[in-house]
Structures are given as C-alpha cells and as structure tokens.
Amino acid sequence: GTSRAMFILASALLLAAAAQAYQPTPTNPFCGFTRERNTVTVDLVCVNGVISNISFAAYGTPTGFCPKYQHSSTCDDPTFLTYAQQTCVGKASCTLVSQGDPCPEVVKSIAVIASCSEGPGGYQPAPPLPPPSCALNGLPCPAPVGWAAAASWNLTESTVIQPSSDYYFLPNHHWGLISLDWSVANKIWYLGNTSNTTCEATSLTGCQMLKDRGLARMCFIYHNMELGLEFLESQRAVMYDEQYADYFVQYTDGHGHKNGTIYNNPINFGDQFFWDFRNPAAREYYVKSVLAVLAGSSADGTFTDDVTGVPEEHPDLPSATRMTPDEIADLQYNTGLASQELIDALALSGKGNWQAFGAQDAVGPAPSKDNCVAFMREYCDPAYQARLMTMQMDSSDENKKQIVAGFLIVRPPIAFLGWGWESGDEKWDDIFLLQVGEPQGICAEPTPGVFERWYSQGTARLDCNAWSADLPFPSLAPHGHY
Numbered sequence: 001g002t003s004r005a006m007f008i009l010a011s012a013l014l015l016a017a018a019a020q021a022y023q024p025t026p027t028n029p030f031c032g033f034t035r036e037r038n039t040v041t042v043d044l045v046c047v048n049g050v051i052s053n054i055s056f057a058a059y060g061t062p063t064g065f066c067p068k069y070q071h072s073s074t075c076d077d078p079t080f081l082t083y084a085q086q087t088c089v090g091k092a093s094c095t096l097v098s099q100g101d102p103c104p105e106v107v108k109s110i111a112v113i114a115s116c117s118e119g120p121g122g123y124q125p126a127p128p129l130p131p132p133s134c135a136l137n138g139l140p141c142p143a144p145v146g147w148a149a150a151a152s153w154n155l156t157e158s159t160v161i162q163p164s165s166d167y168y169f170l171p172n173h174h175w176g177l178i179s180l181d182w183s184v185a186n187k188i189w190y191l192g193n194t195s196n197t198t199c200e201a202t203s204l205t206g207c208q209m210l211k212d213r214g215l216a217r218m219c220f221i222y223h224n225m226e227l228g229l230e231f232l233e234s235q236r237a238v239m240y241d242e243q244y245a246d247y248f249v250q251y252t253d254g255h256g257h258k259n260g261t262i263y264n265n266p267i268n269f270g271d272q273f274f275w276d277f278r279n280p281a282a283r284e285y286y287v288k289s290v291l292a293v294l295a296g297s298s299a300d301g302t303f304t305d306d307v308t309g310v311p312e313e314h315p316d317l318p319s320a321t322r323m324t325p326d327e328i329a330d331l332q333y334n335t336g337l338a339s340q341e342l343i344d345a346l347a348l349s350g351k352g353n354w355q356a357f358g359a360q361d362a363v364g365p366a367p368s369k370d371n372c373v374a375f376m377r378e379y380c381d382p383a384y385q386a387r388l389m390t391m392q393m394d395s396s397d398e399n400k401k402q403i404v405a406g407f408l409i410v411r412p413p414i415a416f417l418g419w420g421w422e423s424g425d426e427k428w429d430d431i432f433l434l435q436v437g438e439p440q441g442i443c444a445e446p447t448p449g450v451f452e453r454w455y456s457q458g459t460a461r462l463d464c465n466a467w468s469a470d471l472p473f474p475s476l477a478p479h480g481h482y
Contacts, residue, residue, distance in 0.1 A: 309335030
C-alpha cells in the first residue's frame with residue numbers, strides 16, 4: 001500500500017544519495033575507493049538494480065585510477081576479491097570491510113570495480129583521513145638531529161624573517177634564521193632564458209654570503225610541494241624527460257585516465273608543472289632531490305610552499321584537467337605524505353623544514369591582550385619544550401614587550417620569533433638585543449594570570465591581567481635595559 005510505496009521511495013532516495021555522495025554522476029560500471037590507517041570500509045550501492053558483478057577488488061596498496069586499478073606487488077590481500085563478490089553480488093548495497101593486515105604499519109586502501117544489473121551505481125567512502133603530515137595535523141614534527149643540543153637561547157639569534165629581493169639579500173642586522181624566498185636574487189639567477197636558471201645554486205650562495213658576513217645564524221631556501229618549477233634546477237632535471245611524465249599531473253578524460261599531456265601553468269620565470277605525489281616514485285625523487293640540494297653546510301633547511309597541495313592557489317586545475325573530486329582528495333593526501341617523508345628525511349640529516357614548525361607557510365601565534373591567559377597556559381605545558389616553535393612578532397609600542405616576554409617564557413630550545421613572508425631588515429627592533437642568558441627552569445604561574453621564567457640574566461614576566469611585561473635584562477642597545 002501507501003506505506004510500502006513510501007518506504008520504497010525513501011530507500012531509493014537514500015540509495016541515490018549514497019551513490020552520489022562521492023561521484024557527482026553515478027556510472028555503470030562504477031568504482032569504489034577508500035583509505036584508512038586501521039580498519040578500512042567502503043559502501044557500494046546501485047540506484048535501481050543490484051550489484052551484478054565485481055570485476056576487481058583489492059585491499060592493501062592498490063595503484064592506478066578508476067576503472068584501471070591494479071593490485072600491489074608488495075601489499076595485497078589475495079582473498080579480497082572472493083570476499084567482495086560473496087558479500088555484494090545480488091544486493092542493492094553492501095559494505096566491504098578490510099580483512100586481516102597484509103602489510104602492518106602501512107596506510108591501506110580498498111579499491112573496487114563493480115557493475116549494476118540496471119542503472120548507475122556509486123560508493124560512499126569512509127570519512128577522509130587526517131592529513132598524514134605533521135605540518136598539517138597538529139602533531140609534533142621531529143626536531144632535526146643536533147638542533148636541540150646546539151640551540152641558541154640568545155634572543156638575537158632566535159629571530160626570523162623571510163625576505164624578497166631582486167639581488168642578494170644582505171641586511172644591516174644579524175638575524176637568527178633567514179628563509180630566502182625563490183624571488184631573492186632573481187636578477188642574478190634568471191637572465192631571460194628559462195632553460196638555464198640557477199635559483200637553487202644562487203640561493204645556496206646567498207645563504208653562504210649571509211653566514212660569512214655574520215648576518216644569519218641559519219638559512220633556508222625555497223621549494224614547493226604543489227608545483228614542479230622549471231627555475232629550480234633539481235626539478236627541471238625531470239620535468240622534460242618523458243620517462244618521468246607520471247611524476248606530474250596530466251589532463252584526463254574525466255574518469256581518471258591521464259592522456260599523456262602534462263598540465264602547465266607557466267610564469268615569466270618558467271614552466272610550472274604540478275607534482276603528482278600519488279606516484280610513489282615522484283615522492284621518492286622529490287625527497288632525494290631536496291636532500292641532495294641541501295647536502296652542504298650553506299643552507300640549514302627549506303621552506304616548502306603550498307604544503308596542502310592542489311589546488312592551492314590554482315583553483316582552475318581540477319576543471320581544466322577534469323580530475324574528479326576523489327582524485328583531488330587522493331592527490332592532497334599523498335602531497336601530505338610526501339611532506340611527512342621529506343620532514344622525516346630532513347630531520348634525520350640534520351636539516352629543517354619551515355612547515356615542520358606547524359604554522360604552514362606563516363609563523364605561529366603569539367599571546368595577545370584578549371587571549372593571554374589561555375595562550376600562556378597552553379604553551380606553558382612542559383610538553384611544548386620538545387616541540388618546534390615560531391611566534392609572530394608585533395613591534396608596536398603597545399605590544400612588543402609583552403610578545404617578547406611571552407616568547408621568552410614559553411619558548412622551547414628550537415624557537416624563532418619574528419615574521420614570515422614578506423619581511424626583511426626593516427622589521428628589526430633593538431629589543432632583540434636583550435641579553436637574557438640561559439633559562440634556569442620553565443614557565444611558572446606564581447599568581448593567576450601572571451607568568452614568569454628565570455634566566456641567568458634576569459626574570460621575564462608577563463602579567464596578562466594588566467597586559468604588561470617586565471624584561472629586566474642587560475641590552476647591547478645604546479639605551480641599555482628595556
């Protein structure tokens with residue numbers, strides 16, 4: 001009767017909604033794909049008929065794209081196809097759940113190609129994974145080997161800027177960390193011919209000049225997690241070799257099949273391809289090439305721009321390449337995976353990554369008049385002493401003493417106070433000449449809302465209740481104490 005008809009209609013609507021949850025246009029045959037750290041599940045559904053066939057099903061680390069998935073040679077459950085067929089064929093919908101663990105400690109996927117007896121079908125994936133990179137997920141990133149033992153508590157050497165300059169950047173003051181943007185010295189590394197630019201080599205020279213002249217304790221150079229850039233020598237080396245074409249995003253037919261033509265968004269300084277880190281070989285090359293560039297002592301690390309990946313700053317790419325939403329999501333996940341692999345490799349080699357400080361392309365937060373107590377109580381947690389930190393400086397007269405005091409009170413050994421892009425020597429303030437000495441303990445809150453930390457040359461104190469600070473330290477500035 002009416003109730004049964006309503007139930008059938010409601011069920012059909014639910015099935016249709018599920019089929020369209022991740023595929024705007026359900027198809028027949030259709031694919032299902034999902035990824036997870038532990039138990040992996042995927043829901044398959046036919047809008048009108050039933051699942052009549054499952055031609056492919058893999059659990060492990062399958063490769064390829066819908067509808068041309070391939071089994072992994074290193075991580076694959078050989079029984080999964082039979083399980084999927086027994087579970088789903090003849091049903092309007094089904095849920096596949098991972099069975100066993102073909103490769104422990106590895107993020108695994110389920111990939112399925114199924115057909116409906118009539119009408120289209122689709123799938124509803126598990127909730128998206130958290131980003132695999134500590135640069136994005138809030139988990140602490142590893143400290144580069146040797147950095148904590150060699151950390152400087154000197155305030156001047158704990159400053160940071162990220163400048164731009166047409167020529168070599170040579171400030172008038174000494175800074176702790178200077179991260180050179182790609183645009184620094186572009187009048188030197190680019191002379192009108194995009195095929196022989198020397199951005200990486202010139203950046204390394206710029207870092208060495210800063211150190212030789214006593215203008216920087218540490219120096220980073222530029223790379224990008226989204227873009228393959230012709231003006232970076234290590235990336236140009238594979239951009240135009242056909243055997244590496246799959247390292248980069250290509251135009252597709254809208255169903256996951258690359259057509260062999262690399263998507264390019266050139267600028268005056270050269271071509272801009274887009275890394276396709278779904279290809280493990282691309283991730284491996286990227287990590288090894290960055291490590292090779294940083295192998296010497298000139299640079300201490302790298303700023304890896306656009307760590308969230310496609311379509312960061314390039315929103316037209318999905319429609320231009322006809323990449324599907326699940327392809328974009330998969331690419332973003334694997335960009336994060338490449339980021340984590342790079343951070344780990346850099347840390348083991350004693351090199352740093354700007355994004356590993358946890359503020360992506362910026363610097364981290366600072367206490368303010370409005371959030372002072374909450375901020376200080378969070379960052380006074382002793383666990384933060386093992387983390388990497390950057391903090392946003394504010395040189396205004398009404399805030400700078402409080403920011404410096406907050407930094408001195410909560411800072412871990414590896415910490416920098418200053419600015420991200422775009423900042424140069426004009427940011428200098430003589431407050432950075434305070435001589436605080438060595439810490440004699442960690443943060444304390446002797447009375448509610450008042451925070452302090454003893455150093456060998458005095459005690460930094462921040463009164464959040466009054467938004468005032470005491471910095472009773474000697475200074476190398478002409479006016480002495482602050």
